Amino acid sequence: MAAGRADLAFVWLFGPAIVFALVALVAVAWTIADDDAWGPVERRGAAVVQSATCARCHPDEHASWRRTYHRTMTQEARGDALLAPFAGERLDYLGFEATMDRDDEGRPRIRIVERSGGGEAAPIVDARVVMTVGSHRYQQYLAAIDRGGGAGEIWRLPVAWHVGEGRWIHLNGAFLEPEGTIGAADDYLRHLSRWNDNCVLCHNTEPRPGARADGRFETALGEIGIACEACHGPAEAHIERHRSPLRRVLAAAIEGRAHAADPSIAAPSGLTGARASEVCGRCHGNRIARDLGAVLRDGDGFLPGEELAAVSRPIFADSTLGDPPEAPFGERFWPDGTPRLSAYEYQGLLLSPCHQGGAEGGLGCGDCHSMHRADPAMQVREDRRGAAACRGCHDEAAIPAGHGGHGESVTCLECHMPRITYGLVQGMITHRIASPDPGALVGRDDQPDACTLCHVDRSRAWAAAAMAGLGLRGSAPGPEREAEAWGSRTMLDLLGGDPIQRVLAADALARPRATMEPRSRIAWLVGALEDEYPAVRLAATRAIRENARQSGDRALQEAIAAFDFLGPVDARLVVVDRLRELVGPGPLDAHPERLEALAAAQERQLIWIGE
Amino acid sequence: MTAERHIRASLALVAAFLATGLWLEAMYGLRAEGWIDDAIRREFLRLGHSHGALLGLLNLGLAWALERLQTPAAWARRIRPAALTGALSVGLGFIAGGLWHGPTDPGPPILLVPLGALLLLTSTVALALVRPGDLAPPGSEQG
Numbered sequence: 001m002a003a004g005r006a007d008l009a010f011v012w013l014f015g016p017a018i019v020f021a022l023v024a025l026v027a028v029a030w031t032i033a034d035d036d037a038w039g040p041v042e043r044r045g046a047a048v049v050q051s052a053t054c055a056r057c058h059p060d061e062h063a064s065w066r067r068t069y070h071r072t073m074t075q076e077a078r079g080d081a082l083l084a085p086f087a088g089e090r091l092d093y094l095g096f097e098a099t100m101d102r103d104d105e106g107r108p109r110i111r112i113v114e115r116s117g118g119g120e121a122a123p124i125v126d127a128r129v130v131m132t133v134g135s136h137r138y139q140q141y142l143a144a145i146d147r148g149g150g151a152g153e154i155w156r157l158p159v160a161w162h163v164g165e166g167r168w169i170h171l172n173g174a175f176l177e178p179e180g181t182i183g184a185a186d187d188y189l190r191h192l193s194r195w196n197d198n199c200v201l202c203h204n205t206e207p208r209p210g211a212r213a214d215g216r217f218e219t220a221l222g223e224i225g226i227a228c229e230a231c232h233g234p235a236e237a238h239i240e241r242h243r244s245p246l247r248r249v250l251a252a253a254i255e256g257r258a259h260a261a262d263p264s265i266a267a268p269s270g271l272t273g274a275r276a277s278e279v280c281g282r283c284h285g286n287r288i289a290r291d292l293g294a295v296l297r298d299g300d301g302f303l304p305g306e307e308l309a310a311v312s313r314p315i316f317a318d319s320t321l322g323d324p325p326e327a328p329f330g331e332r333f334w335p336d337g338t339p340r341l342s343a344y345e346y347q348g349l350l351l352s353p354c355h356q357g358g359a360e361g362g363l364g365c366g367d368c369h370s371m372h373r374a375d376p377a378m379q380v381r382e383d384r385r386g387a388a389a390c391r392g393c394h395d396e397a398a399i400p401a402g403h404g405g406h407g408e409s410v411t412c413l414e415c416h417m418p419r420i421t422y423g424l425v426q427g428m429i430t431h432r433i434a435s436p437d438p439g440a441l442v443g444r445d446d447q448p449d450a451c452t453l454c455h456v457d458r459s460r461a462w463a464a465a466a467m468a469g470l471g472l473r474g475s476a477p478g479p480e481r482e483a484e485a486w487g488s489r490t491m492l493d494l495l496g497g498d499p500i501q502r503v504l505a506a507d508a509l510a511r512p513r514a515t516m517e518p519r520s521r522i523a524w525l526v527g528a529l530e531d532e533y534p535a536v537r538l539a540a541t542r543a544i545r546e547n548a549r550q551s552g553d554r555a556l557q558e559a560i561a562a563f564d565f566l567g568p569v570d571a572r573l574v575v576v577d578r579l580r581e582l583v584g585p586g587p588l589d590a591h592p593e594r595l596e597a598l599a600a601a602q603e604r605q606l607i608w609i610g611e
Numbered sequence: 612m613t614a615e616r617h618i619r620a621s622l623a624l625v626a627a628f629l630a631t632g633l634w635l636e637a638m639y640g641l642r643a644e645g646w647i648d649d650a651i652r653r654e655f656l657r658l659g660h661s662h663g664a665l666l667g668l669l670n671l672g673l674a675w676a677l678e679r680l681q682t683p684a685a686w687a688r689r690i691r692p693a694a695l696t697g698a699l700s701v702g703l704g705f706i707a708g709g710l711w712h713g714p715t716d717p718g719p720p721i722l723l724v725p726l727g728a729l730l731l732l733t734s735t736v737a738l739a740l741v742r743p744g745d746l747a748p749p750g751s752e753q754g
Contacts, residue, residue, distance in 0.1 A: 009686045012737055013693040017729040024722050057715040060650050242715075249721055251713035262714075 031246045038254060041264045044303055046236035048206045048222030048229050053239060057248075062228070064372040068379065070226035072135040073203045077108055081132050083139045084108075084161035084168065091159055091168040093566045095183035096124070098159045100168065103128065110141060110157050116183060124185050125157060125192070131224075133195075133203055136377070137424040138162045138169065142195050150216035154195040158188060162425075165538075173534030173566055174425050176499045176607055195219075197296050202283035205230040211296035231268055231279050231371060233304040238264040266305030273364025277349055278308035280365040285346025286332075287312040288319060314347050331607050334420070334447040338432045340500050342423020348431030354393070363433075367392060386411045405470035410454075410513075418450035419507060422500045425535055426542075427507030435473070439464030442477035442484070445492065445601070448501060452489035453508040457516045459484050486594070491587055494528060496598030498605035502528060503539040510543035518547035522556065523583040529563060529576050537565035537572075544579070556582055612691040614674060620695050621670035628663030628702050635660055655709025655717050663702025666731065670694050673738060681743040694734040700727025 031037055051071075055062035065071060075081035084100060086108040091098045098112045112125040127143030133156065134140055140160045146153055162169045171191035172179060180187025193199070196217040200207045206222025206229055222229060229235055241264045242248055251262070261270065268276040281287075282302050289295045289312050301311040313319070317333035320326060332341050339347050349355050349365065356362030368389050369379045384392070387401060390412045401408045404415055413429060415436050421428040436450040438460040451463035458466075461484065464477040483492055494505035506528055508514055509521045521543070528540035541563055548556035559582060563575040580586070588595040612620075635656055638646040646653060673694050677687045704723030711718035 009689045009737070013689050013733045014730070016733055017693075017697075017726050020726055020729055024726075028719070028722075245716070248713060248716035249708075249719055251716070252711055252718040 027246055028250065031244065031250055032254065037241065037244065037247045039263070041237045041241065043233050043237055043264065043266075043305075046234040049235045049239050050223045050229075051227040054228045054235065057242065058228075061372050064374075065228065068371060068376045069134075069136040070230075070371065070379075073133065073226045074199075074224050075132045075135070076224065077129040077132050077141065081135075082108055082129075083132075083135060083163060084141075086129075089168055091170065091566070092568075093170045094172070094180055094188050096185075096188050098125075098168070098170075100159070108141070110143070110159065112158075112188075114183065114185070124189065127155075127157065129157070130154065131195075133199055134160075135163070137164065137426070138174065140171070140199075142199075147194075148215070149194070149196070152196065152210070152217040152219060154200075154219070156191065156193050156195050156199055158191045169425075169538075170534075170566055173538060176422065176503075176533060176535055178532055178606065179534055201295070201300060206234060206299065208299045209296045211293075226283075231266070231304055233266045235265055238262070266303070268304070268366055269370075271305060272360060273362055273367065274355075274358035275305065275307075276366050277346065277355075277364040278302075279304045280369070281308055281314065281346030281349075284343060284365075285350075286315045286343050288315055288321065314350065315344070316347060335444075336447065338420070338430060338434075338447075340421055342421055342428055344421075345431040348421075348433075352431070352433040354433050363393070386413075389413065390416075404472060414454065414513075415450050418448070418453050420448050420450075420453070420504060422503050422535075425538055427504045427539070436463075436467070437474045438467065439475035439477040443479055443481050445481070445483075445497065448493060448504055449489070453504070454511070454513055454515065455488075456490035456505075456508055456514045456521070457488045459487075460489055463489075483594070483597070486591075487588075491524060492598065494524060495588065495595065496601035498602075498607055499531075499533045499536055500607070502531060502533070502536045502602075506536065506539035506543045510539075510546045512546075512550060518551040519553070519556075519583050521547045522551075522579065523585070524587050526576055526579045526583065527586050529565075529572060529579070534565055541565050553582070612688060612695075614678060614687075614691075617674040617677075617691040617695065618671065621667050621674060621698075624667030624670060624695065624698055624702075625664055626667075628660055628667060631656070631660040631663065631706065651712045651715070651717065652709045655705050655712065655721075659702050659705030659707075659709060662705055663698065666698035666701055669731070669735075670698050673734065676738055680738065682738060682741055683743060683745060686737060686741050686745075690734045690737055693730045697727040697730030697732075697734060700724065700730065702727075 051062060051065070072081065086100050086102050088099065088101045091100075092115065095115055096112055097115050098110060100108070100110050103109055108129040110125060110127055110129060111123050113123045114121045125145075127145055129141045130144055131142040131154070132139050133142060138160045141157045142154050143157055144151070144153065145155045147155065158171050159168050160171055160174065161167075170188075172187070175191065177190070180190065196219045197209050197211060200209055200219060200221070203226065204221045204224055205227040208220045210218035210220060212218065222234065266279070268279045271279075282300070282304075287308075289300065291301075291311075294301060302308055315329050315332070317330050317337050318327055319329050321328060332339065332344065334340050337351060339345075349363065350358075352363065354363035368381060368384045370381045371379060374381050380389075387408075390399075402410075404410065406415075416433050417429045417431065418436075419427040420430045438449045438451045441447055441449050442460045442464060449460060449463065451467070452458055452460060455463060459480070461477050461480055464474055467474045483496070490505045490508055493501040494509070497505060506525060509525055514521065525540045525544050525547070528536055529544070531537050531540065541560065544560045545557070548560055556579070559575060559578045563572065565572075586595075588598070635646075646656075673690065677690060682690065700723040704720050704727060705717075708717030708719070708721030708724070711720065
């Protein structure tokens with residue numbers, strides 16, 4: 001009797017737990033054996049679930065992504081997304097006046113009229129802004145305008161808000177093109193470009209341009225902006241698989257590092273360096289689609305984790321298009337094939353010896369960058385800042401800090417990844433990692449080098465000799481051109497280079513580390529304020545402003561503050577004259593024949609690089 | 612299991628899980644890698660520490676209540692180990708699940724938590740429902 005009562009107590013107390021344990025054991029065993037829980041899954045064609053769904057299981061990753069400029073690459077035009085005031089600002093440029101304000105409901109709008117029309121002319125643009133593109137350097141604005149392609153057409157407007165400058169700019173000033181003719185609407189609207197088959201592709205998640213045979217567009221986005229599934233791929237299959245809590249709990253035991261091995265999603269951190277870099281290269285490496293029609297209809301067809309080359313090929317200097325083939329991309333690269341524009345970072349990586357041709361262990365984007373828990377400005381990993389970027393492979397014993405004879409204050413990047421790239425109206429570091437070799441470029445005017453971008457008052461022959469003196473390897477310099485005997489490389493580039501060289505020379509002269517005292521640098525830069533290319537004028541403006549700040553001279557600061565790089569020529573010249581009064585003659589004012597020769601060299605090197 | 616052993620074991624449980632709190636504080640203070648930077652581990656180690664200590668205190672309450680309510684010995688002998696095992700399972704399940712976790716969820720040891728919770732639940736309900744004369748012969752030994 002007592003034993004029976006005791007058994008009842010045992011069953012009451014332990015029975016539910018025992019039943020749970022048995023059920024759990026069976027469920028665990030079933031889950032372990034279930035191929036659907038662990039095996040390959042078809043990701044292509046899966047639906048986009050959007051970042052809010054990802055946040056439910058990956059809150060930290062979601063939070064760190066939210067801090068990035070990738071998230072805000074495209075946004076709906078409302079609230080904090082709008083960086084520009086839209087409070088009635090005006091931008092007069094090239095004979096047109098753009099007015100940025102809001103309608104009665106507070107929605108942003110942009111109206112552009114020809115100034116010679118005296119306010120009577122019909123506006124060439126009168127549009128309500130519906131989306132924004134960009135939020136870091138400058139913000140562009142999109143409007144729904146039917147220009148023959150139907151109601152679904154979205155157009156990028158020709159004016160943008162420059163965040164650093166805190167002002168409106170015209171997009172002719174953001175690209176490397178001559179300014180255009182005053183009053184010519186075609187020149188003014190050169191960058192009124194259709195979003196549906198351009199910007200949409202790299203600035204959103206899983207976009208589908210939806211180009212139809214009749215020329216209309218039915219564009220759809222997986223998610224606005226660059227969200228989780230842009231890098232990880234559509235996650236519907238992943239979500240379905242992970243609805244089972246047992247599958248999630250067992251992941252640690254079954255897969256070890258389940259995140260790396262889970263075939264239902266692409267995790268760049270778990271891919272090889274080469275394959276993970278293709279995820280970045282999809283947008284940070286301009287490319288040519290294998291089937292452009294399919295891209296414009298259904299999107300680029302790339303699935304993160306799969307081969308990028310299956311759907312496109314990266315553009316290099318000798319890449320060809322058409323039949324008969326033409327090679328139209330040469331001016332986007334330096335003569336040695338190094339990209340000289342941003343959005344070619346992937347090509348820079350591919351050309352770097354560190355990448356090892358994509359072999360296992362070769363450098364990939366993820367060795368320095370991460371979308372999570374990294375600095376939003378450049379997405380550089382916290383553990384890869386400065387010299388740490390290279391220390392993962394090149395330890396102190398093999399390559400001591402300061403091995404270049406510059407001390408430790410000059411980091412690896414400054415010599416091995418110099419600022420020889422133009423992008424977003426400024427100089428940027430190259431992603432083709434290489435050792436400086438100024439000797440190989442003596443006698444050439446067509447490519448900058450790392451040494452003379454800091455030693456702005458020196459020639460390449462000097463740099464080559466200095467390298468030899470420091471015991472560094474480098475090519476023996478060939479014969480100098482005549483100008484190299486009297487002009488430093490940076491001066492020659494600033495006054496006689498092509499537009500990219502001129503921007504990069506101005507950028508070099510803006511850097512505090514550059515040799516020469518600030519007033520001398522300003523004297524060099526003043527001439528660039530008269531450049532035909534607005535982008536060069538902006539680079540020179542920034543450089544003069546920075547040097548004026550370094551000099552502490554208030555008169556210089558006030559003078560350059562009055563310069564509007566997009567303003568009328570007369571007003572610009574007033575500032576140029578004032579600056580010349582303050583800093584004295586330019587570097588070649590005593591040798592007008594040299595100045596003329598360099599100006600002629602500029603004119604021979606007109607380039608036209610849009611998007 | 613006797614009442615004395617139950618009380619001592621409960622106190623030991625409280626002490627052990629309080630000690631894990633010291634460990635966690637030390638890791639926080641030392642900014643130990645794998646703790647400060649691992650949200651899942653941090654969350655589940657905290658859960659293990661707090662649940663283990665609080666359920667140890669619950670066991671002390673149960674031990675007191677078993678005496679106060681004169682629960683029949685046949686029940687009391689089983690409630691004590693069930694409640695202790697439950698508290699230990701919950702605490703250890705959280706800690707081990709956090710130490711050995713996957714990308715988004717704790718590891719398999721987390722399955723000990725519902726098991727332990729069931730033991731604690733049945734123990735507590737039994738203590739509340741069983742009366743001194745229930746299921747035991749009159750005059751039998753009290754827990």
